[in-house]
Structure formats: structure tokens, C-alpha cells
Amino acid sequence: MSGPTATPEPDAAWATVCFRATPSGAVPRGEGLDDRASFVVWRSDTAQGLALVRSDPLPPPADRHAYPYPPSCPHAAGPLPCDVHLWVDADRPGRTGLMEHADVLVSRVQLPLASAHRRVCELLAGHPGCLAAAVPDTAAMCVVGVRDRTGAVSFVRPERGGSAAPLPPHVVVSVVHAWAVSGKSPRALRSVVAMPRR
Helix, strand or coil: CCCCCCCCCCCCEEEEEEECCCCCCCCCCCCCCCCEEEEEEEECCCCEEEEEEEECCCCCCCCCCCCCCCCCCCCCCCCCCEEEEEEEEEHHHHHHHHHCCEEECCCCCCCCHHHHHHHHHHHHCCCCCCCCEECCCCCCEEEEEEECCCCCCCCCCCCCCCCCCCCHHHHHHHHHHHHHHCCCCHHEEEEEEECCCC
């Protein structure tokens, strides 16, 4: 009898980022069995706070039905609104068609800084409807490019946690995306790390 197997990382998901969530024991879950959620601590030039990042994975590529939106957050809007967007792993060939609809593109392949920067540029240039892209550049950093309303791209390199357990790039870029669509400057974000365990 083999031991428990880890659930594979999704290659595409609806991400919900909630800046108003507060940890209260149980982490809110999505509709499906494969949903994932984690509390993160974000830090900007002038403030810091908590956010809940939930991923509701999409069905495998063979499943052709529509992808319903995940459940919304059950509270009134706050100073930073909750954000729902679609992220896709750009290195998974089975999701190529879905990449045209993605708000966020992610690579999980860690690259040297200059190469990570070039990869982010390639992802955004090849997908003009995509707002943000991320590539990990070291064990603790992530290169994120965010397109503004004029089409110009801003780059930020938030810390994503220590080398023992860095946050996945899709979590980091999801927070950056939510931050940017709320009207804040992506360059103000300095780190997005896992909330320390109590």
C-alpha cells in the first residue's frame, strides 16, 4: 500500500484575492475538492497587511464546458476590493488555448534574473490581453511585469518567502494583480510571503 500522494499543482485556476479576510482557524474553501487557499502577508513602501489567496482549479483541458466563476467573498467591499482573475501556467502545452483568455500568466521555471525578466517580457508581448506575468528568479524573489492602461509595463521583484518555503509564483502575481487593479502602483509592493504559523 502506498502512502498519500500530494495533489498536483493546478495549471490554470480562478484566483480570488481578498484583502479583508481575517484568519479564524479554518481557511475559507472554494466549491471544488481541489481548491487551495492560503493567507499571505503583503508589505508595501508604506503599509502591510493580510490577504487570502484562493485558487479554484479549472477542469482538465479535455473538458470543454464553460468555466464558472468561483464563489464571491461574503463581505462588503473595503478600501482594497477583492479581485477574481484567471491565471494559467504558460509552460503547460495543454493550456495554450486558455492562455489567450488569461489575466495572469505564470512560469514555474526558475531562471537567472536577466532571463526571468526576458521571459516576462515575452509572455506579455505574446499575449496582449494579459495584465500580468511572473517568473521566479531566485529562491526568494519573483520577477513580475504588470501592464498599465497605456500598455506600458512596470516591473517589480517582490520577495516571496525564504528558500525553505517560498510562495508559488501564481500566489505572488495574484496579489500583485489585485493590488494593481485596485489602483495602486505595483512598484510599491516589496514582499508577498506566507503568513507565519502560530
